[in-house]
Amino acid sequence: METVKIALLGLGTVGTGVYKVLKAQQEEIPHKVGAKIQLKKVLVRNTEKASRKLDDPSILMTEWKSILEDPEISIVVEVMGGIEPARRYILDALHAGKSVVTANKDLLASHGKELMDAAAETKSDLLFEAAVAGGIPIIRPLKECLAGNHISEVMGIVNGTTNFILTKMAEEGMEFQEALALATELGYAEADPTADIEGLDAARKVAILASIAFHSRVTFDDVYTEGITKITATDIRYAREMGRDIKLLGVAKETPEGIEARVQPMLIPSTHPLASVRDSFNAVFVHGDAVDDTMFYGRGAGELPTASAVVGDILDAVRNMVFGCRGRIGCTCYKEIPLKKMEDISCAYFLRMQVENRSGVLANIAGVFGNNCVSIAQIIQKGKKKDRAEIVVITDEVKEKNFQDSLAVISGMSTVKEISSMIRVYGQI
Numbered sequence: 001m002e003t004v005k006i007a008l009l010g011l012g013t014v015g016t017g018v019y020k021v022l023k024a025q026q027e028e029i030p031h032k033v034g035a036k037i038q039l040k041k042v043l044v045r046n047t048e049k050a051s052r053k054l055d056d057p058s059i060l061m062t063e064w065k066s067i068l069e070d071p072e073i074s075i076v077v078e079v080m081g082g083i084e085p086a087r088r089y090i091l092d093a094l095h096a097g098k099s100v101v102t103a104n105k106d107l108l109a110s111h112g113k114e115l116m117d118a119a120a121e122t123k124s125d126l127l128f129e130a131a132v133a134g135g136i137p138i139i140r141p142l143k144e145c146l147a148g149n150h151i152s153e154v155m156g157i158v159n160g161t162t163n164f165i166l167t168k169m170a171e172e173g174m175e176f177q178e179a180l181a182l183a184t185e186l187g188y189a190e191a192d193p194t195a196d197i198e199g200l201d202a203a204r205k206v207a208i209l210a211s212i213a214f215h216s217r218v219t220f221d222d223v224y225t226e227g228i229t230k231i232t233a234t235d236i237r238y239a240r241e242m243g244r245d246i247k248l249l250g251v252a253k254e255t256p257e258g259i260e261a262r263v264q265p266m267l268i269p270s271t272h273p274l275a276s277v278r279d280s281f282n283a284v285f286v287h288g289d290a291v292d293d294t295m296f297y298g299r300g301a302g303e304l305p306t307a308s309a310v311v312g313d314i315l316d317a318v319r320n321m322v323f324g325c326r327g328r329i330g331c332t333c334y335k336e337i338p339l340k341k342m343e344d345i346s347c348a349y350f351l352r353m354q355v356e357n358r359s360g361v362l363a364n365i366a367g368v369f370g371n372n373c374v375s376i377a378q379i380i381q382k383g384k385k386k387d388r389a390e391i392v393v394i395t396d397e398v399k400e401k402n403f404q405d406s407l408a409v410i411s412g413m414s415t416v417k418e419i420s421s422m423i424r425v426y427g428q429i
């Protein structure tokens with residue numbers, strides 16, 4: 001029986017998981033894919049640190065060339081992260097006729113076309129199931145199982161770290177920083193957790209999902225992005241009093257005005273299935289014209305869940321080799337759909353502010369909204385201290401531009417002392 005030799009680039013959280021899963025599956029793999037797999041080389045920067053993780057540390061190396069120029073290695077598994085040198089290594093590997101498996105959403109969301117083109121040119125596999133929603137199968141279902149649909153919406157919770165933080169803040173009253181430190185310790189957070197908490201990681205996943213779902217290239221820069229750093233325990237408490245939870249949602253829709261792609265913290269009804277997605281779990285909704293609604297749920301981050309997706313891709317790449325069909329499923333972006341501008345997107349808004357506690361203030365605020373065609377669904381005074389009152393306004397669904405125009409005027413009013421938070425609302429009020 002053939003033995004397929006592979007190289008692993010990176011032995012951090014995901015790389016270590018891949019090593020463990022391959023080891024655990026060693027006996028089963030030949031039965032599943034018709035070939036044995038041998039991990040021949042592992043690339044790291046610091047071999048001493050990594051040597052404790054392997055049964056045979058002699059396979060560790062720091063020279064990419066020794067992998068690239070090894071004709072026996074036919075699959076390169078990139079789990080180092082970052083743009084360079086990962087981009088160059090993947091392009092080198094593809095041009096050397098090797099198949100590539102990667103978990104690198106940063107790279108795919110910004111250089112996806114270049115990598116896909118190289119894979120097509122060399123008829124190689126470039127597989128990246130782990131890049132979106134970790135262990136949840138979503139790339140392959142979109143490209144294969146749901147290929148008979150016109151997909152009009154893909155949305156959900158695609159970042160484990162922020163979902164973990166919001167869950168801990170809402171359910172255990174944990175402080176933001178404490179919850180972030182725990183997420184980092186558990187291996188959910190990116191090397192630089194700013195990417196998680198500022199919504200960048202989720203935006204990269206939305207770009208990849210939208211490109212595949214709508215067959216039109218969407219890049220990281222195309223996704224309107226806000227993170228969760230401004231969400232406070234007070235916002236979460238008020239949302240809960242209103243029967244809602246706050247979640248960082250990634251939304252991609254194909255509309256008559258173009259593709260809408262955004263990542264924002266949003267209030268969702270506590271009865272919505274996404275509200276029950278807790279901790280590092282992710283969930284992705286897909287709406288297709290034939291299948292209707294589907295939901296994919298599971299662990300979106302962490303060592304073994306992410307390794308599950310990476311190893312699934314390795315096995316697929318081996319299968320394609322064994323059956324002589326490498327490069328079977330490549331880039332599916334065959335359309336060019338424009339992007340919808342954020343100012344044209346409509347939703348309802350939650351606005352919390354501190355105002356002067358005297359007559360006429362609320363009427364003036366309501367007047368500004370009225371002048372901009374923003375209809376108020378609810379207005380609640382949450383409390384008062386001396387001459388200050390805390391006001392929460394919930395609007396009806398309105399265009400972003402009208403809301404932002406109102407907000408610009410309201411925040412400049414002398415009676416409005418502070419805009420404490422502005423959070424979008426998902427669904428009907």
Ligand SMILES: NC(=O)C1=CN([C@@H]2O[C@H](COP(=O)(O)OP(=O)(O)OC[C@H]3O[C@@H](n4cnc5c(N)ncnc54)[C@H](OP(=O)(O)O)[C@@H]3O)[C@@H](O)[C@H]2O)C=CC1
Pocket residue numbers: 009010011012013014015043044045046047049079080081082084085103104105106130131134187188189190191300301302303306
């Ligand atoms: N963690 C998770 O839950 C998930 C991560 N991902 C993605 O998987 C990838 C890896 O993430 P993760 O395992 O968490 O990252 P880690 O930071 O834990 O590990 C990175 C590994 O890559 C090695 N590495 C980094 N740069 C180089 C380089 N230039 N040359 C050689 N080795 C290098 C590091 O080696 P050394 O320690 O010696 O520097 C380390 O072993 C990223 O793209 C990430 O976005 C995707 C889904 C989930």
Ligand SMILES: N[C@@H](CC=O)C(=O)O
Pocket residue numbers: 131133134158159160161162188189190196201300301302
């Ligand atoms: N940092 C990411 C890991 C997987 O992509 C997350 O928290 O979801």
Ligand code: NA
Pocket residue numbers: 129130131132133134135136137138139309
């Ligand atoms: Na996945």
